[in-house]
Amino acid sequence: MLQWAFILLSCLEVVLLTLVIVFFQRLKRSESVLNTLQDKQQNLLNKLDFNSRIEEQLMETFRERQNELIRLADDIERKSDELRSLIKQADSISHxxxxxxxxxxxxxxxxxxxxxxxxxxxxxxxxxxxxxxxxxxx
Structure with a gap:
């Protein structure tokens, strides 16, 4: 009977050892998946940072273009006033x-x-x- 108890305990130890090995293999796979996810997350953060910098550059360019358009509108208004004045002079001369x-x-x-x-x-x-x-x- 004692022999059967030792055999049973030995079998139980083998089963437990097998379970521990399976657990560690799954843990290793999980660690690998976690590392892959972290790499992908870092890649995503890098892309977001890059997109943020590009967006800032676009906004700066947009602001510059707006300021340039405002200056051009002012120039056009000034030239328009000059032309109106010249047209009035020409009209007075031609009449x-x-x-x-x-x-x-x-x-x-x-x-x-x-x-x-x-x-x-x-x-x-x-x-x-x-x-x-x-x-x-x-």
């Missing part, structure tokens, strides 16, 4: 009687008739003929 008279004379010298000049300059034929008579061109 002066002296300028109209000179334009009528030049057109007449190029061979245009009084009727053609009147139509082109939005004047009446009588006004054109009067200007030509005043200057002695007719």
């Amino acid at each position: 002066s009687p002296r300028t109209k008279r000179q334009a009528v004379i030049n057109a007449y010298r190029r061979g245009m008739s009084a009727r053609q000049i009147a139509k082109a300059m939005n004047l009446s034929v009588d006004e054109v003929e009067l200007m030509l008579m005043e200057t002695g061109s007719r």
